[in-house]
Amino acid sequence: MEYFLGKVSPENILKASDEDLRNNAISKQKIVYLKELSKAILNRNLLLETFSLKPEEQIKAELTAIKGIGNWTAEVYIMFCLQKEDVFPIGDITLQNTLKELFDVSTKEEMILLSENWRPNRSLATYFFWHYYLKKRNRQPLIY
Incomplete structure (x- = not known):
């Protein structure tokens, strides 16, 4: 049975049980990563709203400091979410x-x-x- 968790947000991810997340096709390891990312956002250790003002290397460093986020994830985030024009995700x-x-x-x-x-x-x-x-x-x- 699939459980719907509502809007995807750091708050809802942290509130969700591991079982609910697993029932939404999220692997055990990815649950750990999503919760780490959610904590970093809510604790204001990661300020996504400041990324548009920062150089790409700094953004990449901040993202990859979060457990589970590697270079590929950071580069694809920079490409898609920040719409940077000169990213080459060589790990892809x-x-x-x-x-x-x-x-x-x-x-x-x-x-x-x-x-x-x-x-x-x-x-x-x-x-x-x-x-x-x-x-x-x-x-x-x-x-x-």
Whole structure:
């Protein structure tokens, strides 16, 4: 049975039981991460509303200081939520596989070097590569 927890918010995540979260298809480990993030927001250790004023590296450092948030999560948050134009989430396996398919690259270092060609629009290039990957595999492209 699926339980609906209402609006997704730090308060509701912390109020929810682990069982309710698990019944909403959230893994045991992700429950820990969501609760850590929720605590950081509510304790004002993480001030999301200030991110638009900060450099991307500082935002990334603040996000990755939270247990369970790694570089990929931080970079994708910066791309989607903050709509930064020059993010290249090299940890993304789909991006890596697409670059290997389209270019003569095999290492992350080579991919990062290649991505310099798309500055200052590496986020847009990433969206194109993700779209290409999905379309080629007859999967629905992402709609933003």
